[in-house]
Amino acid sequence: MNETIEKMMQVLGCSREEAEQIVKDDAAVDRGEKLFELTDEQKKASKKARSTGTKKRPTAYKFEKRERKPNEVKRWIIERVKILCEGWELNGDALNVQVTNIERSIDFNIDGRSFTLTLTEHRKPKEGS
Secondary structure: OHHHHHHHHHHHHOHHHHHHHHHHHHHHOOOOOOOOOOOOOHHHHHHHOOOOOOOOOOOOOOOOOOOOOOOHHHHHHHHHHHHHHHHHHHOOOEEOOOHHHHHHHHEEOOOOEEEEEEEOOOOOOOOOO
């Protein structure tokens, strides 16, 4: 604390009492206390300085979800796997096959347990790798 007061005295060229008061006021402001009130004119000037001068306008662009092209190969594979699984039985019970995503997954039940079959298409490897 004494180091701060001495530094204030050197930098500002003030007396010890003034430097102590500055440190106390700084601490009070840091805690959120209001030591002085602005005049009406100062409040207006403060408000004008804080305003950007622009009004909020609606955006000119629209966020539209891009329409994906259907992957016909994946659809064909899922359809063929569905047809294949529908012909299977276990202990006389059919598999109860459902396509949950036309290009990705099939759900089915066997012997009271649920399974999901997921199809993944891999990208072509990059050149030079």
